[in-house]
Amino acid sequence: MNFTLHFESVLAESDLILRGIMLTIWLSATAIILGTLLAIILVALRNLGNAAVRFGVDSYVELLRNTPFLVQLFMIFFGLPLMGFRMSGTQAALFAMTLNLSAYATEIIRAGVDSIHRSQIEAGLSLALSRIQVFRYVVLKPAFAKIWPALSSQFVLMLLASSICSFISVPELSGAASIIEQRTFRSFETYIVVTAIYLVLALALKIILAWLGHWLFRRRVKIAPLVTIKEGIA
Known part of the structure; x- marks a missing residue:
């Protein structure tokens, strides 16, 4: 079998590829920021709210974590207009990515x-801090320091999942690839x-x-050896 790769026609569409890259980065970055903020709010509601609020948050999380992202995307893009909420493909993609990421x-x-x-929370409450202040100053940052690697992995997965948005004709990187494939008929090279x-x-x-996690939580990393040394001396 004689097969030769030809990238010239694909690379000739560099402008389209670049626009797809920029849209992918914008969608991913915006969804990461909004999804994380929404997740923090949901965790706060779950911890500080009553049983009904906790049930609502848990139901939201289970619904989005146990249904395919593609189905969620179609429900938003095709379903919401039937209810009077019209949005462009890019807006629907961002909305779907934000909701999906927030659940995870x-x-x-x-x-x-x-x-x-629990002792750290009780110590904060003993200093006359409100429950919201304890959650913000005592709980949230140490919690983020512990789960940052797992959260970072989820952010990367969300970046890769943005490729699914091409199914609703969003011209991100995968959408741009589909257009280039149709123009050049060079599927493999594309x-x-x-x-x-x-x-x-x-x-x-x-x-x-990784750099951001080191910068945000560097004090925690520096303090840990001192605590170990003191415990060893004691």
Whole structure:
């Protein structure tokens, strides 16, 4: 079998590829920020709310974590207009990515919050801090320090899951690849290029998140050896 790769026609569509990359980065970054903020709110409601609120948060998390992202995307893009809520493909993609990420991030952050010892919470309450202040200043940052690697992995998965948004004609990287494939008829070469770009984006995001975690929680890393030394002396 004689088969030769020809990337010239694919690389000639570099402008379309670049626009797809920029839209993928924008969708992922915005969904990560909004999804994380929503997850923090949901965890706070679950911890500080009554039984009905906790049931509502748990139901939301289980619904989104146990249904396919593609189905959620279709429900938002095709279903909401029937209820009078019209949005573009990009808006629907961002909305779906934010909701999906928030459900997974809620469960990850909840695990970190549950790992905080009860004595630390009681110490905060004994200093006349409100429950919201205790959650913000005593619980949240140590919890994030513990679950940051797991949360970072979920962020990378969300970046890769953005490719599903091409199913509703969002011109992100996978959507751009589909257009290039139709124009050039070079399927293999197109997806080799796109695969390489996704790999670079995922690795770059992992490095950025690792650096961000080191910067945000560096004091915790520096204090830990001192605590160990004191315990050894005692």
